Amino acid sequence: MRAGLFVCENSTHIDSVATPEDALFRILTFCLSMSIAALSPAQAQTVPQSMAQIQLSYAPLVKQAAPGVVNIYAQRVVAERRNPFADDPFFGDLFRNFGQTTPRVQNSLGSGVIVGSDGLVVSNYHVVGQATEIRVVLSDRREFAAEVVLTDEQSDLAVLQLQGARDLPALSLADSDGAEVGDLVLAIGNPFGVGQTVSSGIISGLARSGIAVGSGRGYFLQTDAPINPGNSGGALVNMAGELVGVNTAIITRSGGSNGIGFAIPANLVAQVVSQARDGRERFQRPWAGVTAQAMDAALADAFDQTIPAGVVLLELHPDSPLAKAGLQRGDVILSVDGGEVNSAPEMMFRLAAKGIGGQSVLEARRGTDSREVTIDLIAPPESPERQTRRIDARSALAGLEVMRINPAVIAEFGLSPDADGILVTQAQDLAGRVGLRPGDVLLAINGEPVQSTADVARLSRAQTRAWVIELIREGRQLSLRFRL
Incomplete structure (x- = not known):
């Protein structure tokens, strides 16, 4: 085949080439070198030395990372109510609880990431939570049975242990705080x-904290890499082949990817995995004992801030580590361990990623003064004792389960830091029929204050037909009046 003659922008001739492929490589290399020569030394990069370098590919990265991602098939048994009115637009609501419940097997499909060569796998809670049978398939088609060893519904994470697995290809975890928009x-x-x-894309947003997943709201990295049903629990990897996040949710109108997906940052994943290795069955977060509000433009004006930044402390439990460090209501938290915080979930994420047992440095502002305070990262205290008690069938409030509110109960049930009293955790049988609900905080029964679960048990045995129960429900004080 005759050698060709090619011309690029600088009118330089390249001839005497053996094949068109050689000619293409030489002309691309030459034109690229001319462009690089026009750059400053700081901007200049190495000229590609082969056609493979010109034809950039993700293939080497995929070969490295893909074996560490698994497919998960989970089954759970759910109670399904057979209701002949279910599809009726009117009677469907009226007879919502009509009919008998029957067990039904529900299948779910998802993904997971191998984070330990001994068979430790991390996935989403909504994929494997409450599953009765889990089967994990590796990229080389090996299959393993798995059991859940740790769950955290709030962050939508779960850790699995593959049975009989060893020497598996595990992904290393990146420092997700180093991720930047555009990566x-x-x-x-x-x-x-x-x-x-x-699928490929970029990190398109950081510190996304307004997305509901599971029972709570989390803190996520946003990506435009296509994520679809079944991708949940899969890996979001950077160009070093490291796990930067666990894919968990999307915003969609059609059920498919619209280019807005969310991943749980690897720094939180690392802490969840660490607690799983320590033998915990549920993820435990450091207790802050506060409620906080993101600084917006209106608040920034009231706080004499030019640019809205940080979160404002609204309530602090007396035993809160922040309160013990000298912080108080109205203080503004600007950063945690050097990382900016602009929402309450972001602040809690940074504390959770640090883990229990250490310390964190908070930058706080009060008025025009800024200072740094060091807080201890502790588990929520079980003081006073929660005194869990179930009211027996001989009492007027049979089916009621209550416990004393303490910091651990506040954290477990998501109560306000200033919550106090006796919490209703279950309201079945007669207790449910008279109007009591889980989450109610009991204040008094028939005019007598309740200060312990023993008081509830004693007062529920009163020989009377007329009852008045004072309680707090969703922040409002109510009175339940009924006759038995």
């Missing part, structure tokens, strides 16, 4: 059950 990432998972699939 290239790959999403690896099993969308729609078609098999392992890779």
Whole structure:
């Protein structure tokens, strides 16, 4: 084949080439070198030395990372109520609880990430939570049974242990605090059950904290790498092949990817995995004992801030580590361990990623004065004792379960830091029929204050037909009046 003659922008000729492929490589290399020569030394990069370097590919990265991502098939048994009025637009609501319940097997499909060569896998709670049978399939088609060893519904994370697994290809975890908007990432998972699939994109947002997942709101990295059903629990990896996040949710109108996906940052994943290795069954966060509000433009004006930044402390429990460090209501938290915080979930994420047992340095502002305070990262105290008690069938409030509110109960049930009294945790049988609900805080029964669960048990045995129960429900004080 005759050698060709090619011309690029600088009118330089390249001839005497053996093949068109050689000619293409030389002309691309030459034109690229001319462009690089026009850059400053600080901007200049190495000229590609091969056609493979010109034809950039994610293939080497995928070969490195993909074996560490698994497919998960989970089954759970749910109680399904057979209701002949279920599809009726009117009677469906009226007879919502009509009919008998029957068990039904529900299947779920998702992905997971190997984080330990001994078979430790992290996935989403909504994929494997409450599953009765879990089967995990590796990229090389090996299959393992798995059991859940730790769960955290609030962050939508769960850790699995593969039975009989060893020497597995595990992904290393990146420092997700180093992620920046614009970083290239790959999403690896099993969308729609078609098999392992890779999609590419960038980190398109940081500190996303307004997305509801599971029972609470989390703190996420946002990506435009396509994420679809089945990708949940899969890996979001950076260009070093490290796990930067666990894919967990999308915003969609169609059920498919619209380019807005969310991943749980690797720093929180690392802490969850660490607690799983320590033998915990539930993830435990450091207790802050506060409620906080993000600084907006209106608040910034009231606090004489030019730019809205930080979170304002609204309530502090007396035993809160922040209160013990000298912080008080109205103080503004600007950063935790050097990382900016602009929402309450972001502040709690940074504390949770640090873990229990250490310390964190908070930058706080009061008025025009800024200072740093060091707080201890502790578990919520079980003081006073919660005194869990169930009211027996001989009492007028049979089926009621109550416990004394303490910091651990506040953290477990998401109560306000200033909550106090006796919390209703279950209201079945007669207690449910008279109007009591889980989450109610009991104040008094028939005019007598309740200060312990023993008081509730004693007062529920009163020989009377007329009852008045004072309580707090969703921040409002109510009175339940009924006759038995």
